[in-house]
Amino acid sequence: MNPMMSNARYFQYWRLCAAMGPVFLTAFLLCWGMLGYNIPPIPADHTPDQMAQFFRTHYNEVRAGMAGAMLFGVLYLPWTLSITKVMELINPDHNNIVSTLQMWGGGLTVVPLVTSSVFWLTGAFRPDVLEPVTLQMLYDMGWLLIDMFYAITTIPMVAIGVAGLTDKREKPLFPRWACWYSIWAGLSFLFELLMPFFKTGLFARQGWLNFWVEFLVWFFYILLITYYVFKAIPRLEQERAAKLANA
Template identity: 40%
Template sequence: MDEKTSLRYELISAWCGPAFFITFIIFWVIIGHNLPNPSPALSAVDLAARYIENLGQIRLGFIISLITVVFYMPWTCVLTVQMWRIEGKAPVLSLLQLLGGALTVMVVSFSAMFWVVAAFRPERDPAITQMLTDTGWLCIDLQYACTTLQMVAAALVGLADKRAVPLFPRWVCYLTIWCGISFFPASLTGVLKTGPFAWNGALSYYIPYFCWLCWYTTASVYMIKDVRRRMSGASVPATSRGFVPGMSV
């Protein structure tokens, strides 16, 4: 593949970031009725009633989410390649980031799939609907460590990037680590049904999810910039890898 085409695919993959963000907000958050999301303290009957009242939207929201979640994959791949260029011969962290991104897609997918199954037969015993909803929420809220690893790996490589114009500014790297750590209170969702640490609470839902999307959007901006920089440099006889030799601090 010639370089121009290759760069074009990189750019498209990087733009999958904003595409994921927008579709996630529209389908998972808004249409899927996750703002606010169902309280874990809801009784089985009330929860089942919530599905029946919003059946069409919940089905649409999560079924489309299950498709659009894959925008995260090309985005993860382009990040992997960008990190790999920095890391060089033994791209341990780049590959870790790749695994983390791939598994994040599966974690988000499976939780949405449990909710689609819950909405599939709304007339069934509400206790089963409740169990499927629980499974979905605990699936996404307790398995964040894959995403945390993805983020920490990206941040560590970003901090080691000594080029004149690095992939990520250093403050973005530290913000990334912090955003990854901000997920930890979500582990409490495995025990608590009320309060700010329950899966509908500020400290286990709103703040961590906001941090995740905040990192994702910020990283996307710098990744697109990086590809654009190399696209504009590709016409002049610079190295396609974008290295500035001899730059070290």
């Protein structure tokens, strides 16, 4: 701890970064979900002609939605950093492996969010000249990437849970149940492993398990962790102020 740095300076931007979680979520739902017609996704068993019909009808909404998704998708990064900063103070005398894993995993989660949007955007860019099977392939690639790269998001979710469970405070910064939820939610993404094998049913990309359950679990995780980060920051400010006073 640098005693020369005031509390105000030390905790500057923490809340701003934490607020990026809900901002990301809201914007992503609007852009990627509603404008991009991804809630729910176009079923995997639709024909190439049906897919072409979709792109040739809704290309402008998809362009706007994916441009927005690529813009706001990066907000997952500052949100991740706010969690990292809190995690670093859960056990300040321990090494920072877990918080570093969380930072890298959360930061790299931006990659599938943004890259998958590029595939859908490409389909919407020239839908009039692209073959239906090409449009179908681009749409499939987007979903296969965003769903199958889940493990990069599992890492920070498990890391938060593990770090939170080692918190020795009488009242931990992240409650035990929230830590276990985070671990469970991250591991529950394993169901996505089944997604490439099915075009219909609960494990397909539009299936209730691999779409509705998994995405809702992830969205709730974002809100839950944001809430406890906001609760943790004033406590950490008080702890640091007390330590500075005793120094």
